[in-house]
Each structure stands twice: as structure tokens, then as C-alpha cells.
Amino acid sequence: MANRSEVADGDPDLRALRRVGRRMARADDVDAVAEAFVDTCVEELGITLAAVRVYDPRRDALHVIAAASDATPYLDGWDDHRRGDDRSPAWRAYTTGNREYVERPLSETDADPVSNALYLPLGTHGVAAVATLDDRGFDDRTESLLGTLVSDATAALDAAADRRGLRGLHDATRAMQAADDPEAIAGVVVDATESVLGIPYSGVRLCDDDGIPLAAVSDAAARDIGVGGDADGERRAREAFERGEPVVFDEIDDTVTAEAAPAFSEAAVYPLGDHGTFAVALPEGMPLDGRRRELARVLADNATAALDRAERSDRLREQASTIAAQDERLEEFANVVSHDLRNPLNVAQGRLRMARERTEDTAVAEDLETVGDALDRMDAIVEDARGLAVGETADDARELSVATAAERAWGAVETGDAELIVEVTGTVEADPGLLAQLFENVFRNAVEHAGEAPRVLVSDADTEGDPDVDGGRGFAIEDDGPGVPEDERGAVFRVGYSGRDGTGLGLGIVARVAEAHGWSVRIEDGDRLGGARFVVEP
Structure with missing residues (x-):
């Protein structure tokens, strides 16, 4: 049996697809892959109605990022492509991972000439949509070529997402290292969960004396999941925290606060050292695949390191504040030593010299000598205490x-x-x-x-x-x-x-x-x- 390369050598369409596959593999970002897919549909396969939609976690919708010019007038006519709409074939294709074929017979008075639409899932990234303007639909060869193109596009999107994920993790890590406090770090984690992992539902809990309360939560989670009195969420967080390892939950039983809240397939909770936990909840049809699992783990590890650094910095700031206060008190003490003690000491030493000059009594002279030794010792103590209290720096080395x-x-x-x-x-x-x-x-x-x-x-x-x-x-x-x-x-x-x-x-x-x-x-x-x-x- 001939392999794909041998077949492609004799098939101009497959040769073209192979060139496009290499082009998509070299693409730097998701948009470039989507544009290459649409261009190929138009130029190589003759499909003038083509578009690529990717999942947008902030909107919880399949968002168009590339479309053929002929398809633009009909994009709004195709389904709304938002979660929760059972009529949307795009969502069905995205959540089930199976292609959806929509056939609609045309009539002479039909205002929308789109007859047949095919929705092809692009892994966890989104959906490719192609359509025709007549009743013929797509023949077997065209569907086979589309399958090859979708496979190459999905692989290219995986690679582009990995690169984007690494860049996003790098940027998030830098932001976390620059953050001043744990709450700011928690906010960066939540933002990165949406932008890097593509997961709209996340939250970070940080330990305090009363438990593990939420410190940051994504907008979607705040909107759709009850964040006040969330006993189940805290229970799961405590389990992962006490075990010290990630825990995946298949059954999500939170009480939601929005009537149109999505169904959730699973949740994962990652411990953040001894600081708290980081949790994600995945809407139905969005798997916690290997890429997301690894990115979430790295994000949690980097957040833990940033929280460790923030804790050390906080201790150092407290120590510096304590030392500064001590230095201030010592400097005040030095002023007291140099002024309030030095003056009476000088008076005592002067009077001692006068007493020595006036007495001829040997016993009194011996007593005065003892007094002199004591005053000398006091003088040494005053000088040493002042030198120690002021605190020196080698500024004139x-x-x-x-x-x-x-x-x-x-x-x-x-x-x-x-x-x-x-x-x-x-x-x-x-x-x-x-x-x-x-x-x-x-x-x-x-x-x-x-x-x-x-x-x-x-x-x-x-x-x-x-x-x-x-x-x-x-x-x-x-x-x-x-x-x-x-x-x-x-x-x-x-x-x-x-x-x-x-x-x-x-x-x-x-x-x-x-x-x-x-x-x-x-x-x-x-x-x-x-x-x-x-x-x-x-």
C-alpha cells in the first residue's frame, strides 16, 4: 500500500496540502494557522465559504479569527456559537470532538443561499466551518482532503498553542516575581489561566487563620459559580492542600448563582506549597488534556515559587523595619549617652582633680584613686556605648x-x-x-x-x-x-x-x-x- 508521501507525489491536491501543512507547522501563532487553513480551502479546494473559530475563554464563545471574503456576509447567519445553545452545531462539534454536517434544502425565495455546512473540530482549539451555496454539498474526495487539512491544522495549532503557552507562562512568571504581595500573585495566576490555558473558570485560595478563603477568582467563576460560602470548593481545596499533590474531581456539585451557568465536566486543584491552592473548573466538553494539565502544573509551581519569594521579602521588610526602629532608638540612646551622661561625668572628673589637689590624707587619696578608676571605667563605657549605638558604615573607604x-x-x-x-x-x-x-x-x-x-x-x-x-x-x-x-x-x-x-x-x-x-x-x-x-x- 502506498504511503501518504507516495500518493502526494502523484496528486497535485495532496502536494498542495503537504506544502500548506509545512506552512502551518512554521506559523508563529494561532491566527497564522487559521489564515493558512482558510486560504487553502479557497485556493486549493475551491471552497469559498470557509472560516475558523477558536474558543475564547473570556467570552465563553467560539470566536472567528479567520474567514474567506465570500464567507463574511454569511457569518452572522450561521449559528450564534455560544455555549448553552443546543441548536449550535459548532458547539456540538467542539464539545463532542465529532464533525457536524448541516444540510438545508434551498428554495427560490430563500434569503440565505447557504445550503450545506460542515463543522470540523480542531482539537481543543476550536472549529473549522465550510459551506456551499448549492444542494450538492461535499463529495467524498473533498471531505477526505478536508480531513487531511484539519489534521495538519490541529497539529499546527497544538504547536502554536504550546509556544504561546510557554511565552505566556514566561510573562506570567515575570509578573508574579515582580508582584509585591500574595494577592497580586493570585491575580496574575487567574489571568494566566484564561490567557495561557484557555480555561475561564479558576480561583486561588490563600491560607489565613480562619481557613483557605478565595484571594482571586476569574470573572466567569464569579459570575457563574457561588464564591460566597463555597463549602464544596473549600473542601476540595483543603483535600489537595493536605495531600500536597494535585487532585482531579470528576463530579462538580457547587451551587451556581446564575440561571444559565454551564455544566462542568471536571475540576483540578493544585497545592501552592504551604500558601494555599489553585483550582480550575472545566466546562463540559473541555478536557483537561495533557497540554493543559502540564501548563497548569508549571503555573502552580511558578506561583508557589513567587509566593515563597514574597513571603521572604515580607519577612525581610519586617526585619528591616524592626532594625530601622532599633537603630533609631539606638541613635537616640547615643545622643543621651554623649550629652546627658558625658556632661555630669566631666563635672565629676573635674571635682575629683580638685579634691586630689586639696587633700594630704593618704586614706582619702586612696579612696579618691578608687573613685578615679570608677570614673575612668564609666568614661570607657560611655565611649564604647556611643560607638556601638550610632552604627557605622564604611562610606569613606x-x-x-x-x-x-x-x-x-x-x-x-x-x-x-x-x-x-x-x-x-x-x-x-x-x-x-x-x-x-x-x-x-x-x-x-x-x-x-x-x-x-x-x-x-x-x-x-x-x-x-x-x-x-x-x-x-x-x-x-x-x-x-x-x-x-x-x-x-x-x-x-x-x-x-x-x-x-x-x-x-x-x-x-x-x-x-x-x-x-x-x-x-x-x-x-x-x-x-x-x-x-x-x-x-x-
């Missing part, structure tokens, strides 16, 4: 010599008999004021905890690989004190943590300065002086 910065900071700290050893050779990109704060606080920590006359070494950090990062170099600050126990090394950078005689703020400031520059800071055992070794790496 520049390349700095680590050695020069360390030596200047050492001169700004009361170090007594402590010794500074500078062996560092590198540079860092840093804000001068912040780098000084870092060194000053590590130096104070060494003076307070490393003994009577501690030694402090500033050197290049030994890092794996190339130590140069962002044009700078890591450095280390080591003392000869008792060191920091390994299980406490993370805690010492927390605000409020303190060993003996400390304020609990200095190393918290060190961590803040490092964070402001994008650096890391850690404590390890010193290999030169044997005490604590602070390693700072850009």
Missing part, C-alpha cells in the same frame, strides 16, 4: 597602611607599660575612623586582660592562597595574655559579653566595624606571643 593605622590608634589608648610591636606590611581598603575604632578596641581589650605590661603584636595574617583581597591584605593582632577559651570565641563578639573589668561593648564594636567593611574577624591561639590572636581578613 580608601587604601590605608595597616602599620600607620595601628600606631596612631595605639597613641589614642591608655596603654600604660604595654608594648606595641608592628611587623605588618600590608594595606587595606578601609574607612580611617572605623579602622581606628577597631584597633583601639582590640588594644584596650589586650591592656585590660593580658596582664600588667602586656605586649601586643600587629602582623600580616597568614591566609591560605593569595592573601590579597579587593586590593587589601589581612592582618592579625596578638597579645601575650591568657587567650580566649575555644568555646567562648564566638561569644566574645556579642554585645554585652565581658570578662573581668570589661564593658562588654568593645569587641562588639570590632565585629560591627568588620561587618561594615565586609570583612571577617575571628580569634585563634597566638603562635608568636601565645595569647589571643585576632585575625581580620578582607
Whole structure:
């Protein structure tokens, strides 16, 4: 038996149809496929009354997208082609998937000369309609050629719908990712269900403290399905939500609110992670075929990802708001520290100097020395608290010599008999004021905890690989004190943590300065002086 290709080689009509099939397969959209079908009917098959109608989910109607010029005057005369009209052969062909043939004998006084009309389903996309102006109708060969043309057109429409679906999903996904809140994402899902899947009935439910209420619903669903007190809809949504997988329901028993509401063949509910559900209901005759099923699944997955992102963004906004409020309170506290506490502290220190000058009593002098130590400690606490509260950013970063910065900071700290050893050779990109704060606080920590006359070494950090990062170099600050126990090394950078005689703020400031520059800071055992070794790496 000869195959289709061999037959086509000897049959000019089939050769023409094969060319048209290739043309339709290359078409970018549904309209181009429909136009190719109509052109072929007119030019190759001699059928001058031809049109293509596709399903429009927003109108719930079969809408003309291509028609032969001779057919235009008769389009309105052909049936209304809307759902619910049992007289419409177009709807019967579309919903049943079978061709419908309408034969009407003509009379001399007939105002409508259309005699025979043939409605050919184009898969889930719509219907092709062809007609004649006489009683002869279509012979077997013409109907066979039409069958071949319809088969090629349906395959081309499937491919065009797939491409349109992918583009639509891409656009919908971008819109969902750009949406600010879950309700906006739900609205995009409902719109995409109509425009991409071609399903007019859909809704998205989002969880709250009271259940899974509707957050968005399509116009058709709002019009034809009861959305208030929809116990059955919520029951189905909860079942899919709790199972965590799509559920298809064959029996739809919602109470409808419109007298002319359509009959539904099935519904599908897709869980949206822990956010809610996405549901579609399909009118009778519209199957949840493989293409729609896959597009719905991808749409649900992308909506879930967008809802996850929105949830994270919402948490981050809340955290940012909380942090901003905390920073505002800290800045207010810093003003109080610098003004309301600094002034009486200065008065107390001045009076202490006067008292020391006036007394010759040894016991009183010793007491005054204790008072002086307490005031000095208060002064350190005030300075550290102010530096911690204001919150710093490395706005004036520049390349700095680590050695020069360390030596200047050492001169700004009361170090007594402590010794500074500078062996560092590198540079860092840093804000001068912040780098000084870092060194000053590590130096104070060494003076307070490393003994009577501690030694402090500033050197290049030994890092794996190339130590140069962002044009700078890591450095280390080591003392000869008792060191920091390994299980406490993370805690010492927390605000409020303190060993003996400390304020609990200095190393918290060190961590803040490092964070402001994008650096890391850690404590390890010193290999030169044997005490604590602070390693700072850009």
C-alpha cells in the first residue's frame, strides 16, 4: 500500500496540502494557522465559504479569527456559537470532538443561499466551518482532503498553542516575581489561566487563620459559580492542600448563582506549597488534556515559587523595619549617652582633680584613686556605648597602611607599660575612623586582660592562597595574655559579653566595624606571643 508521501507525489491536491501543512507547522501563532487553513480551502479546494473559530475563554464563545471574503456576509447567519445553545452545531462539534454536517434544502425565495455546512473540530482549539451555496454539498474526495487539512491544522495549532503557552507562562512568571504581595500573585495566576490555558473558570485560595478563603477568582467563576460560602470548593481545596499533590474531581456539585451557568465536566486543584491552592473548573466538553494539565502544573509551581519569594521579602521588610526602629532608638540612646551622661561625668572628673589637689590624707587619696578608676571605667563605657549605638558604615573607604593605622590608634589608648610591636606590611581598603575604632578596641581589650605590661603584636595574617583581597591584605593582632577559651570565641563578639573589668561593648564594636567593611574577624591561639590572636581578613 502506498504511503501518504507516495500518493502526494502523484496528486497535485495532496502536494498542495503537504506544502500548506509545512506552512502551518512554521506559523508563529494561532491566527497564522487559521489564515493558512482558510486560504487553502479557497485556493486549493475551491471552497469559498470557509472560516475558523477558536474558543475564547473570556467570552465563553467560539470566536472567528479567520474567514474567506465570500464567507463574511454569511457569518452572522450561521449559528450564534455560544455555549448553552443546543441548536449550535459548532458547539456540538467542539464539545463532542465529532464533525457536524448541516444540510438545508434551498428554495427560490430563500434569503440565505447557504445550503450545506460542515463543522470540523480542531482539537481543543476550536472549529473549522465550510459551506456551499448549492444542494450538492461535499463529495467524498473533498471531505477526505478536508480531513487531511484539519489534521495538519490541529497539529499546527497544538504547536502554536504550546509556544504561546510557554511565552505566556514566561510573562506570567515575570509578573508574579515582580508582584509585591500574595494577592497580586493570585491575580496574575487567574489571568494566566484564561490567557495561557484557555480555561475561564479558576480561583486561588490563600491560607489565613480562619481557613483557605478565595484571594482571586476569574470573572466567569464569579459570575457563574457561588464564591460566597463555597463549602464544596473549600473542601476540595483543603483535600489537595493536605495531600500536597494535585487532585482531579470528576463530579462538580457547587451551587451556581446564575440561571444559565454551564455544566462542568471536571475540576483540578493544585497545592501552592504551604500558601494555599489553585483550582480550575472545566466546562463540559473541555478536557483537561495533557497540554493543559502540564501548563497548569508549571503555573502552580511558578506561583508557589513567587509566593515563597514574597513571603521572604515580607519577612525581610519586617526585619528591616524592626532594625530601622532599633537603630533609631539606638541613635537616640547615643545622643543621651554623649550629652546627658558625658556632661555630669566631666563635672565629676573635674571635682575629683580638685579634691586630689586639696587633700594630704593618704586614706582619702586612696579612696579618691578608687573613685578615679570608677570614673575612668564609666568614661570607657560611655565611649564604647556611643560607638556601638550610632552604627557605622564604611562610606569613606580608601587604601590605608595597616602599620600607620595601628600606631596612631595605639597613641589614642591608655596603654600604660604595654608594648606595641608592628611587623605588618600590608594595606587595606578601609574607612580611617572605623579602622581606628577597631584597633583601639582590640588594644584596650589586650591592656585590660593580658596582664600588667602586656605586649601586643600587629602582623600580616597568614591566609591560605593569595592573601590579597579587593586590593587589601589581612592582618592579625596578638597579645601575650591568657587567650580566649575555644568555646567562648564566638561569644566574645556579642554585645554585652565581658570578662573581668570589661564593658562588654568593645569587641562588639570590632565585629560591627568588620561587618561594615565586609570583612571577617575571628580569634585563634597566638603562635608568636601565645595569647589571643585576632585575625581580620578582607
